[in-house]
Amino acid sequence: MGSVVDAVVVPSGVVDLRGEAGAGFVTAYPADAVVVVSGLPGAGKSTLLRRWSGAAVRAVDPRTAHEACEAVMPAALPYAVYRPWARLEHFRLLRASVRGGGPLLVHDCGSRAWMRRWLAREAGRRGRELHLVLLDVGAATALDGQRARGRHASTRVFARHRRGLERLLAAFTRHVRSGGPMPTPEASSVLLLDAVSRSRATTVRFGSAGRAEPGGHRRKPADQGP
Incomplete structure (x- = not known):
């Protein structure tokens, strides 16, 4: 017997799925897209990346x-001592990955505009598009997520990311309600998810996605079994 295939979301511009419950969906991007998944520490970025990433x-x-x-490093050496080295290694890996071929998923806090612009420049030089997925789950849910994973951002770091993301989310909310300039012109699309719609984003697909309906949604017909 056949079964209904999940809806396909083809992000274009700003697609706001916050507060939308329902069945799972596939998110579709161009074959060589660079997709940045952003949100507060504990918002579920790593969980979504694990769900979306794979061999290809x-x-x-x-x-x-x-x-x-x-x-x-010696076990007794605090991370703060070698943090600059770790950050440098991360940037080297990130730059090499963007310059390489194939689709790419990037874990980033999202509160640093200079990082998005740098990624967009690196991607654009190779004819690749930058797309943003922004997790808006609220500070309380993010703190619960940190406790669940057993890793905690410092109060100072969390507060800094929270301020930056709150400004960015407020700009997107104004854009969705009244139009105006795109808050992140460096991104080809922005997908806004909250704790509900985040769990519905079951799969990502890179390549031919078909034509999207207004709002970036498309539903595939049911598969037909023998």
Whole structure:
């Protein structure tokens, strides 16, 4: 017997799915897109990246560089001492990955406009598009997520990211309600998800996505079984 295929979301401009419950959906991007998944520490970025990444899709997470540096450092040495090295290694890996071919997923806090602009420039030089997925789950949910994973951002770091993301989300909310300039002109699309719609984003697809309906949504017909 056949079954109904999940809806396909083809982000174009700003697609706001916050507050929308329902069935799971596939998110579709161009074959060589660079997709940045952003949100507060504990918002679920790593969970979404694990769900979306696979053998054919590479994901770059700053935690990878952190753990690689940690593995060769004395256990008694605080991370703050070698943080600059870890950050440099992360940027090297990120630059090499953007310059390479194929789709790319990037884990980033999203509060730093200079990082988005740098990624957009690096991607654009190679004819690649930058797309943004922004997780708007609220500070309380993000703090719960930190406790659940057993890793905590410092109060200062969390507050800094929270201020930057709140300004960015406010700009997107104004854009969705009344139009005006795109808050992130460097991004080809922005997908806004909250705790509800985040869980519905079951799969990502890179390549031919078909034609999207207004709002970036498209539903495929049911598969027909034999």
